[in-house]
Amino acid sequence: MTRETLFNLAVLAGLVALPIYAHLADEPFTITLATRAVILSLAAVGLNIALGIGGLVSLGHAVFFGIGGYAMGILAFHAQNYMPLMEAPFLIEGTKSMPVIWLVAVIASALAALVIGLLSLRTSGVYFIMITLAFGQMFYYFAISWSAYGGEDGMSIYVRNGFPGLNTLIPIQFYGLCLAALVLALGFNGALARSRFGLALNAARQVPDRVRAVGLDPFRLRLVAFTISGAITGLAGALFADLNRFVSPTMFSWQLSGEFIVFIIIGGTARLFGPVVGACLFVVLEHYIGGWSDYWHIWFGLLLLVIVLFGRGGVIGLIAGKARAHG
Amino acid sequence: MTTTLILEQILNGLQSGIMLFLMAAGLTLIFGVMGLINLAHGSLYMVGAFCAAAAAAATGSFALGLVAALAGASAAGALIELVVIRRLYDRDHLDQVLATFALILVFSEGTRWVFGSFPLYLDVPDALSGPVTLPGGIEYPLYRLTLILAGLAVAAGLFWLIARTRIGVQIRAGENDREMIAALGVDIDRLYTFIFALGAALAGLAGALVGAIQSVQVGMGEPVLILAFVTIVIGGIGSIKGALVGALLVGLTDTLGSVFLPELFKLFMAPAAATQTGASLSSMAIYILMAVVLVWRPTGLFGARA
Numbered sequence: 001m002t003r004e005t006l007f008n009l010a011v012l013a014g015l016v017a018l019p020i021y022a023h024l025a026d027e028p029f030t031i032t033l034a035t036r037a038v039i040l041s042l043a044a045v046g047l048n049i050a051l052g053i054g055g056l057v058s059l060g061h062a063v064f065f066g067i068g069g070y071a072m073g074i075l076a077f078h079a080q081n082y083m084p085l086m087e088a089p090f091l092i093e094g095t096k097s098m099p100v101i102w103l104v105a106v107i108a109s110a111l112a113a114l115v116i117g118l119l120s121l122r123t124s125g126v127y128f129i130m131i132t133l134a135f136g137q138m139f140y141y142f143a144i145s146w147s148a149y150g151g152e153d154g155m156s157i158y159v160r161n162g163f164p165g166l167n168t169l170i171p172i173q174f175y176g177l178c179l180a181a182l183v184l185a186l187g188f189n190g191a192l193a194r195s196r197f198g199l200a201l202n203a204a205r206q207v208p209d210r211v212r213a214v215g216l217d218p219f220r221l222r223l224v225a226f227t228i229s230g231a232i233t234g235l236a237g238a239l240f241a242d243l244n245r246f247v248s249p250t251m252f253s254w255q256l257s258g259e260f261i262v263f264i265i266i267g268g269t270a271r272l273f274g275p276v277v278g279a280c281l282f283v284v285l286e287h288y289i290g291g292w293s294d295y296w297h298i299w300f301g302l303l304l305l306v307i308v309l310f311g312r313g314g315v316i317g318l319i320a321g322k323a324r325a326h327g
Numbered sequence: 328m329t330t331t332l333i334l335e336q337i338l339n340g341l342q343s344g345i346m347l348f349l350m351a352a353g354l355t356l357i358f359g360v361m362g363l364i365n366l367a368h369g370s371l372y373m374v375g376a377f378c379a380a381a382a383a384a385a386t387g388s389f390a391l392g393l394v395a396a397l398a399g400a401s402a403a404g405a406l407i408e409l410v411v412i413r414r415l416y417d418r419d420h421l422d423q424v425l426a427t428f429a430l431i432l433v434f435s436e437g438t439r440w441v442f443g444s445f446p447l448y449l450d451v452p453d454a455l456s457g458p459v460t461l462p463g464g465i466e467y468p469l470y471r472l473t474l475i476l477a478g479l480a481v482a483a484g485l486f487w488l489i490a491r492t493r494i495g496v497q498i499r500a501g502e503n504d505r506e507m508i509a510a511l512g513v514d515i516d517r518l519y520t521f522i523f524a525l526g527a528a529l530a531g532l533a534g535a536l537v538g539a540i541q542s543v544q545v546g547m548g549e550p551v552l553i554l555a556f557v558t559i560v561i562g563g564i565g566s567i568k569g570a571l572v573g574a575l576l577v578g579l580t581d582t583l584g585s586v587f588l589p590e591l592f593k594l595f596m597a598p599a600a601a602t603q604t605g606a607s608l609s610s611m612a613i614y615i616l617m618a619v620v621l622v623w624r625p626t627g628l629f630g631a632r633a
Contacts, residue, residue: 057421119618122625126364126420126564130556131621137553138614145607254553258366258428265425295440301432308426309414 044275046232055205060132066252068237073247109234154248268314344578345478349533353526359565369548370434375531376538389452400531446542563630584612
């Protein structure tokens with residue numbers, strides 16, 4: 001077992017133990033904080049499939065996060081107002097059931113990722129970064145102008161959606177759901193990276209010409225990765241909306257897209273647990289430095305600069321040593 | 328829908344387009360020569376606007392405000408080039424994105440620290456306030472007209488600088504082969520700092536000029552930055568001519584779309600629904616334009632490199 005695997009197990013154990021402790025000590029706020037960290041981790045794990053394996057620096061992943069959020073918001077909004085989404089040609093009702101909402105969120109964000117990917121993957125490098133950023137802004141302004149669903153103010157959902165057999169209003173139970181989603185996504189990510197598809201995608205990042213020479217199409221590999229990546233981030237968006245019981249255009253904001261990338265880098269690029277470590281650290285720093293100084297973004301920005309300029313490899317690189325042979 | 332209104336909106340579109348060009352020109356120069364993607368360019372726009380507002384409030388002179396904007400933004404640009412950006416030239420785009428993202432956080436929060444969260448106001452100078460009557464009987468705000476002319480003058484100056492001067496030759500040579508011009512005895516480090524400060528000054532100038540018709544506040548730079556990215560993608564990265572054409576296209580599409588799309592939909596929809604649909608669609612118009620250009624020409628209208 002390598003040091004990195006040990007470290008990953010320790011992180012996972014912490015994510016299980018800390019909220020149970022908080023539950024027993026009756027500190028629901030700590031559980032909410034942990035839930036936030038886990039959901040942001042999930043969003044960044046989604047991005048890491050495109051960025052870590054495929055080398056696609058997407059600065060617009062908040063699009064999928066926001067679509068997931070709005071999928072939850074719109075379905076629950078119609079359900080809580082007893083207003084069908086659509087009557088003709090056939091009746092579609094809103095829903096308060098998490099599994100249905102998740103399915104819709106995943107499908108909607110995967111479709112959006114497919115379309116954005118089709119357009120933006122025609123380019124590469126700086127063009128790709130700028131275009132994903134621009135599409136993110138497009139969705140942001142669209143959400144602001146969409147007054148039927150709250151426009152700029154967003155919309156509130158009064159009661160958290162339900163999951164069969166669980167009481168999601170109890171923080172630890174909702175946390176369990178989110179953690180399960182994260183663990184599944186991490187398992188999927190790990191398996192994907194080792195699969196033939198993952199190896200080909202990784203090769204397409206390093207030497208696209210050779211991949212083409214053996215008869216694989218880098219564009220298609222990247223498009224599939226981008227779509228999967230968007231779908232996972234979309235699921236995280238639906239969970240995030242359910243955590244806050246609130247959706248607004250800020251879920252589409254470019255700052256959030258930037259933060260997802262930041263999570264991956266703080267934790268360590270091309271590491272399975274990089275996004276998890278980064279997102280957890282971000283939430284902890286935000287809570288503690290944010291409580292100590294109103295201007296915590298300055299300190300965070302400076303810390304980030306130091307990490308980018310001098311500390312390559314992120315937190316995991318610091319603790320577990322050099323990355324395994326990985327591009 | 329009168330001809331006057333249409334002409335007025337075209338002028339508004341030109342005005343926002345030419346200001347966008349000042350932003351996009353700096354970005355595209357910096358990318359063309361140094362191969363750097365600079366997210367903090369919007370922060371330099373904000374720094375220019377804040378310097379202008381603070382200097383104009385202290386001295387009562389708009390002209391001194393503009394001087395302060397140029398000085399402040401180019402100094403901030405040179406400083407970050409020397410301290411941070413310089414270390415990023417041979418890094419990959421991911422590191423560049425992150426480091427300049429970190430700079431945005433520092434600049435935005437630092438400005439909030441110094442000036443507070445409330446917007447500042449920069450007044451249009453008395454000599455330029457009020458409307459002017461154009462040939463054809465159109466009443467148009469003199470200040471906006473001045474922005475168009477000033478922007479065109481700066482654009483002409485920039486083209487002259489790049490096409491006709493010694494430093495322009497060095498910039499163009501730097502785009503092609505940085506080792507070679509270094510070998511020919513050009514101090515490449517100083518050239519890079521100069522180009523970065525030049526781009527920063529253009530962004531700061533745009534921030535100050537636009538700051539007088541909008542409010543000067545933290546976070547004002549990033550929406551403009553993203554529009555400038557759309558401009559560059561449309562025009563082609565590295566091309567100043569592309570930046571000019573792209574900026575005018577984006578400015579006109581954005582302005583005309585928000586006025587005329589709701590009107591267009593009213594022809595065949597109920598007014599309320601038409602306003603709603605028109606507003607939604609016009610907020611997306613420039614991105615749709617970008618998507619169309621991408622499908623047609625993935626490297627932009629004037630771009631050579633992928």
